[in-house]
Amino acid sequence: MFYSITDNNRIIHINDYRLESENKGVYSPTFCPFCGKELFVRAKNSNEKTHFSHKRNQSCSFKSYTEFFNSAGHTKTSEEIEIFKECIIKNLYQIFLKLQSDFIYSLDTTLFLKILKKVSNPKILKLRNLNCNHIPYIWLNELGKFDNQVYLYTNSGKLDLNKLKYKIPYLWNITEKKDIIIIAQENKDNTISRTIIPIDLNFLDYNFEYSYKFLSEITSLKIFDIFSISSEKSELILKELLNVCK
Numbered sequence: 001m002f003y004s005i006t007d008n009n010r011i012i013h014i015n016d017y018r019l020e021s022e023n024k025g026v027y028s029p030t031f032c033p034f035c036g037k038e039l040f041v042r043a044k045n046s047n048e049k050t051h052f053s054h055k056r057n058q059s060c061s062f063k064s065y066t067e068f069f070n071s072a073g074h075t076k077t078s079e080e081i082e083i084f085k086e087c088i089i090k091n092l093y094q095i096f097l098k099l100q101s102d103f104i105y106s107l108d109t110t111l112f113l114k115i116l117k118k119v120s121n122p123k124i125l126k127l128r129n130l131n132c133n134h135i136p137y138i139w140l141n142e143l144g145k146f147d148n149q150v151y152l153y154t155n156s157g158k159l160d161l162n163k164l165k166y167k168i169p170y171l172w173n174i175t176e177k178k179d180i181i182i183i184a185q186e187n188k189d190n191t192i193s194r195t196i197i198p199i200d201l202n203f204l205d206y207n208f209e210y211s212y213k214f215l216s217e218i219t220s221l222k223i224f225d226i227f228s229i230s231s232e233k234s235e236l237i238l239k240e241l242l243n244v245c246k
């Protein structure tokens with residue numbers, strides 16, 4: 001986990017937490033955005049990416065999407081990954097609109113592609129069972145802290161609200177195991193609120209349309225390079241998309 005909630009209710013990235021703690025000379029208590037238990041810094045000095053971790057004997061049912069997408073399903077072949085990349089690009093306008101209408105109203109193509117670069121990482125694309133419908137939500141998870149909030153993708157239903165430092169009302173049937181987005185938000189009154197949003201896997205309309213303006217913007221922002229698509233292939237995709245543009 002790369003974000004935690006400090007004892008004065010701020011959402012903080014691991015790098016900032018370390019920097020602040022080193023300046024202060026003390027590592028103040030910091031808590032899990034999911035279960036509210038205290039977190040510690042791990043992998044301070046090894047090659048492993050520094051992250052927040054629970055105490056060894058403390059359980060937390062938060063699972064990152066990379067963990068659970070790889071726990072079932074078959075390994076994607078390189079051909080399937082190529083088809084997947086194409087599918088993402090062909091549905092990119094709908095993915096963009098979904099994010100803009102449901103989450104980031106101020107989203108523009110520059111920010112959209114900046115974060116999409118992280119999503120296009122081969123390690124993410126080859127996750128088993130990951131498909132085009134998940135992309136807006138993976139994108140949100142990769143966004144990091146934005147507008148005083150952070151988005152966490154998980155599928156864990158075991159959220160023990162009684163043990164939380166921050167009590168929130170039931171928003172989700174916690175006995176069900178479904179993919180969800182948890183939004184942790186810093187409020188103006190110095191509190192943290194959290195919202196649980198179920199993942200919508202039916203937002204793609206296969207009679208899709210594309211916006212000419214959007215297509216020209218993402219092309220100039222090198223969308224085909226981001227997904228390492230060959231020039232012959234990208235020409236074909238571009239032709240196809242121009243045919244459905246308005």
Ligand SMILES: [Zn+2]
Pocket residue numbers: 032033034035036037054059060061062
């Ligand atoms: Zn936790």
